[in-house]
Amino acid sequence: MSLMKFLLCASAMALTAGAALAEPAIIYDLGGKFDKSFNEAAFNGAERWAKETGGSYKELEMQSEAQREQALRRLAESGANPVVMTGFAFGDVLNTVAPDFPDTKFAIIDMVVEQPNVKSVVFNEHEGSYLVGMMAALASKTGTVGFIGGMDIPLIRKFGCGYAQGVKAVNPDATVILNMTGTTPAAWNDPVKGAELAKAQKSQGADVIYAAAGGTGIGVLQTAADEGILSIGVDSNQNYMHPGKVLTSMLKRVDNSVYEAFKEGDALTTGINVMGLANDGVGYAMDDNNAALVTPEMQAAVDAAAEKIKSGELAVHDYTSDNTCPAASF
Amino acid sequence: MDYATLLQILDSTLRLATPLLLACLAGLFSERAGIFDIGLEGKMLAAAMASGAVAASGMSIVLLIPLTSVEVVVISPVMFGLIAGILASLLFALIHAVASITFRGNQLISGVALNFLASGITVLVAQRLFGQGGRTPPISGDARFNPITLPFAESLRDVPVLGPLYYEVISGHSALVYVALLAVPASWWVLYRTRFGLRLRAVGENPAAVDTAGISVTGLRYAAVALTGILCGLAGAYMATALQAGFGREMTAGRGYIALAALIFAKWRPVAALWACLLFGFFQALALRPDVVERVAGLKVPVPFLDALPYALTVIVLAGFIGRAIPPRAGGEAYVKER
Numbered sequence A: 001m002s003l004m005k006f007l008l009c010a011s012a013m014a015l016t017a018g019a020a021l022a023e024p025a026i027i028y029d030l031g032g033k034f035d036k037s038f039n040e041a042a043f044n045g046a047e048r049w050a051k052e053t054g055g056s057y058k059e060l061e062m063q064s065e066a067q068r069e070q071a072l073r074r075l076a077e078s079g080a081n082p083v084v085m086t087g088f089a090f091g092d093v094l095n096t097v098a099p100d101f102p103d104t105k106f107a108i109i110d111m112v113v114e115q116p117n118v119k120s121v122v123f124n125e126h127e128g129s130y131l132v133g134m135m136a137a138l139a140s141k142t143g144t145v146g147f148i149g150g151m152d153i154p155l156i157r158k159f160g161c162g163y164a165q166g167v168k169a170v171n172p173d174a175t176v177i178l179n180m181t182g183t184t185p186a187a188w189n190d191p192v193k194g195a196e197l198a199k200a201q202k203s204q205g206a207d208v209i210y211a212a213a214g215g216t217g218i219g220v221l222q223t224a225a226d227e228g229i230l231s232i233g234v235d236s237n238q239n240y241m242h243p244g245k246v247l248t249s250m251l252k253r254v255d256n257s258v259y260e261a262f263k264e265g266d267a268l269t270t271g272i273n274v275m276g277l278a279n280d281g282v283g284y285a286m287d288d289n290n291a292a293l294v295t296p297e298m299q300a301a302v303d304a305a306a307e308k309i310k311s312g313e314l315a316v317h318d319y320t321s322d323n324t325c326p327a328a329s330f
Numbered sequence B: 001m002d003y004a005t006l007l008q009i010l011d012s013t014l015r016l017a018t019p020l021l022l023a024c025l026a027g028l029f030s031e032r033a034g035i036f037d038i039g040l041e042g043k044m045l046a047a048a049m050a051s052g053a054v055a056a057s058g059m060s061i062v063l064l065i066p067l068t069s070v071e072v073v074v075i076s077p078v079m080f081g082l083i084a085g086i087l088a089s090l091l092f093a094l095i096h097a098v099a100s101i102t103f104r105g106n107q108l109i110s111g112v113a114l115n116f117l118a119s120g121i122t123v124l125v126a127q128r129l130f131g132q133g134g135r136t137p138p139i140s141g142d143a144r145f146n147p148i149t150l151p152f153a154e155s156l157r158d159v160p161v162l163g164p165l166y167y168e169v170i171s172g173h174s175a176l177v178y179v180a181l182l183a184v185p186a187s188w189w190v191l192y193r194t195r196f197g198l199r200l201r202a203v204g205e206n207p208a209a210v211d212t213a214g215i216s217v218t219g220l221r222y223a224a225v226a227l228t229g230i231l232c233g234l235a236g237a238y239m240a241t242a243l244q245a246g247f248g249r250e251m252t253a254g255r256g257y258i259a260l261a262a263l264i265f266a267k268w269r270p271v272a273a274l275w276a277c278l279l280f281g282f283f284q285a286l287a288l289r290p291d292v293v294e295r296v297a298g299l300k301v302p303v304p305f306l307d308a309l310p311y312a313l314t315v316i317v318l319a320g321f322i323g324r325a326i327p328p329r330a331g332g333e334a335y336v337k338e339r
Helices: A002-020 A038-053 A065-077 A088-100 A125-139 A154-170 A185-189 A191-203 A216-227 A254-267 A296-311 B003-032 B040-057 B077-102 B107-130 B162-170 B175-193 B195-205 B207-212 B217-243 B255-265 B270-287 B290-297 B303-318
Strands: A025-028 A058-061 A083-086 A106-109 A118-123 A144-151 A175-182 A208-212 A230-235 A246-252 A271-275 A282-284 B061-066 B070-075
Touching: A025 A038, A025 A065, A038 A083, A038 A230, A038 A254, A058 A065, A065 A083, A065 A088, A083 A088, A083 A254, A088 A106, A106 A254, A118 A254, A125 A144, A125 A154, A125 A208, A125 A230, A125 A246, A125 A282, A125 A296, A144 A154, A144 A185, A144 A191, A144 A216, A154 A175, A154 A208, A154 A296, A175 A185, A175 A191, A175 B303, A185 A216, A191 A208, A191 A216, A191 B003, A191 B217, A191 B270, A208 A216, A208 A246, A216 A230, A216 A246, A254 A271, B003 B040, B003 B162, B003 B175, B003 B195, B003 B217, B003 B255, B003 B270, B040 B077, B040 B107, B040 B217, B040 B255, B070 B077, B077 B107, B077 B217, B175 B195, B175 B217, B175 B270, B195 B207, B195 B217, B207 B217, B255 B270, B255 B303, B270 B290, B270 B303
Parallel strands: A025 A058, A025 A083, A083 A106, A106 A118, A118 A271, A144 A175, A144 A208, A208 A230, A230 A246
Antiparallel strands: A246 A282, B061 B070
16 A cells, blocks of 8 residues: 555656656657758757757657657657647647647647647748749849749648739739649658759749748759759748859748747647738848848838738738639649 | 750650669669569668768869879769769668578568668768758769760751750760660660670579579679669769759659669560650659640649659559560569578
């Protein structure tokens, strides 16, 4: 009996100890932690939190589609709180896992999951893409610009649609070539195909190409630099990858969201959190690497549009709202 | 579709077909000797990582070869990378050979295991070396295979029809593309015109007969698997140092499997392998230009349909609609000497 009591006592202590030390956790999606883009932005946010608070966090990199539920459950069971995950693909899984861990808070980026203990962070990528689309049209000499998406999903079409609208806003006669790399998650990691798509778009006259394709985008940026045309990076600031050859990058401040979620800890506010231009969730990148490519006039035009979007005067159509796009057809 | 667009697509076809062709010929040697190799993908990946990493290190080697006078041979970073890629691929081939020839393990399981091993270890090593997330740093200049303009390409450019074809499609690729194309007649010659080739084919059909003739089955199979390793090494190095400027995680993206499909489609023959790979490369190039397909076909063809065509065609060939695809008879079986 006393042994039993001891065990109970010990386990209770272990539980409280676990609760007191609840570490946040992050799961990176299949693109991988160092994709120089989306997941890397999440990693940077987590690192910033760790550096500022001196805390530690758990992390897990997905290796295959089959691991999702298991990975999520394991982190939740380990007492991590909150559990942050990057990527739309976690949506369904989180919807089934979240109710099983009512005391754990979850945050999902890029997807809305309506559970009481989930914070859904979505970005207005169409607004940021609109701005870089304007920039592309202003920089293009041929009047033809390209877009290369990763996996063909509504989220990526949202990027493409916002981009096309931005291009047409500057030059209604411009041609926007839209290509998707593939329909499976392998499309996020196929730089060779990205490179061939970039070459194919160049042969059709494109002289600025926007890549929203994770690791595939590295091949697009590389080829654009090799072929002497401009490219636009995505998610993180990718201007540095080929200085003077990347026009700008569409910033999606995933790092800020992860940082905020970690900072709030287990007091995470749940519900839907929309990050747009107005609250600095998206934007475009300017630094020394692209300063020579962007003229003050271009920047002024883009900034003026940004102000209009912030004030609500200009509405950029969101592809995911009705699965149609006024400026492009997929 | 205008001529310029066609040339652009054919140009793209040749680039995309090259890794398939090298991997397909690699599989050909192995399977003709009776060793199934599902690990082409893994070997390509390992080679891509090794060549990308070594080329990125920018090391070049100066060899002093003392012959009659001292010869100075400089190996540039890209060639050093190529050698490293071939060695990495050979290492994987050796593991496969030891597991499936010496220890008579299941060839498919060994191949799959090596694919998983390559998928993980390439990222691990690259991350350890460069700390850039399993990517090798971008390479340029003499660390990369640069396009070669073939002789007379510029001057013949104005010849109608054939001039642009020569200039746009045939000229202007990296050296490894021409190596791959030359590997086709070379493979044919080795397989069908040399004693080694005859024995290699025999060992895949009836190893007992080869053994009875007093020739080492094990030795022949090891040699075949080594050739597979070399060719996969070329394919991987081509992807990392010619098509791309460095290695990225899982960058082969299933090309090893498409090469296997091409091998079946070509019915295990080298010249047919060339056509199969060009056809599959052509489908891949077409998938890049949905607008052209739409204009020519008159209806919107879904891109995934084009991506799936190589596999669909392979199934049709396997089902016996276009001739019959008969694999080497002793394929997949370890040879056990009768006692």
